Amino acid sequence: xxxxxxxxxxxxxxxxxxxxxxxxxxxxxxxxxxxxxxxxxxxxxxxxxxxxxxxxxxxxxxxxxxxxxxxxxxxxxxxxxxxxxxxxxxxxxxxxxxxxxxxxxxxxxxxxx
Amino acid sequence: xxxxxxxxxxxxxxxxxxxxxxxxxxxxxxxxxxxxxxxxxxxxxxxxxxxxxxxxxxxxxxxxxxxxxxxxxxxxxxxxxxxxxxxxxxxxxxxxxxxxxxxxxxxxxx
Numbered sequence: 001x002x003x004x005x006x007x008x009x010x011x012x013x014x015x016x017x018x019x020x021x022x023x024x025x026x027x028x029x030x031x032x033x034x035x036x037x038x039x040x041x042x043x044x045x046x047x048x049x050x051x052x053x054x055x056x057x058x059x060x061x062x063x064x065x066x067x068x069x070x071x072x073x074x075x076x077x078x079x080x081x082x083x084x085x086x087x088x089x090x091x092x093x094x095x096x097x098x099x100x101x102x103x104x105x106x107x108x109x110x111x112x113x
Numbered sequence: 114x115x116x117x118x119x120x121x122x123x124x125x126x127x128x129x130x131x132x133x134x135x136x137x138x139x140x141x142x143x144x145x146x147x148x149x150x151x152x153x154x155x156x157x158x159x160x161x162x163x164x165x166x167x168x169x170x171x172x173x174x175x176x177x178x179x180x181x182x183x184x185x186x187x188x189x190x191x192x193x194x195x196x197x198x199x200x201x202x203x204x205x206x207x208x209x210x211x212x213x214x215x216x217x218x219x220x221x222x223x
Binding site for chain 1: 117119121145147155156157158159162201203205208209210211212213214215216
């Protein structure tokens with residue numbers, strides 16, 4: 001089966017610019033997660049979707065981050081405006097149901113200058 | 114704040130030795146526990162899962178869980194240079210959240 005697809009692979013922007021990341025989960029996986037992984041740290045959950053509904057977005061900085069999964073399949077994570085501390089790898093993961101195991105995509109490495 | 118704690122390392126072992134990785138968690142009601150391996154610049158990949166107290170073995174890997182002590186460990190026997198990576202402990206809680214530790218960086222020296 002095809003894995004979790006993410007794009008772009010790398011992105012470099014200046015602070016205060018906006019950026020969007022795209023994720024296509026494994027076919028049939030109802031649950032989709034966005035994680036932020038800062039260098040040297042473990043992944044931190046930003047938002048979890050079950051189909052097209054938000055299950056948990058308690059750690060999403062809602063003043064600048066937004067995410068949607070309109071049709072319950074692919075998802076977009078946006079940052080506007082970006083800050084230097086947003087430099088990280090953004091990982092998308094999916095699972096058939098809201099339970100493990102999680103299957104990760106290759107991530108998008110964001111550098112904010 | 115629910116926490117998952119790991120020694121950041123680096124942990125260095127010679128080839129053929131046993132590598133021991135440890136993890137503690139704060140949420141007592143957590144039920145599922147996982148070890149992910151992450152090579153530099155790559156995404157995490159699941160290597161072990163454990164749900165009940167005791168040991169679970171899979172090839173050279175053994176996961177150990179002690180819910181009373183809120184402690185999970187991973188043993189890697191006959192360590193190989195290809196095992197050099199960061200190992201992430203993850204805990205799945207009753208809120209359907211998967212929380213990760215900061216990871217332990219393991220280096221296996223030939």
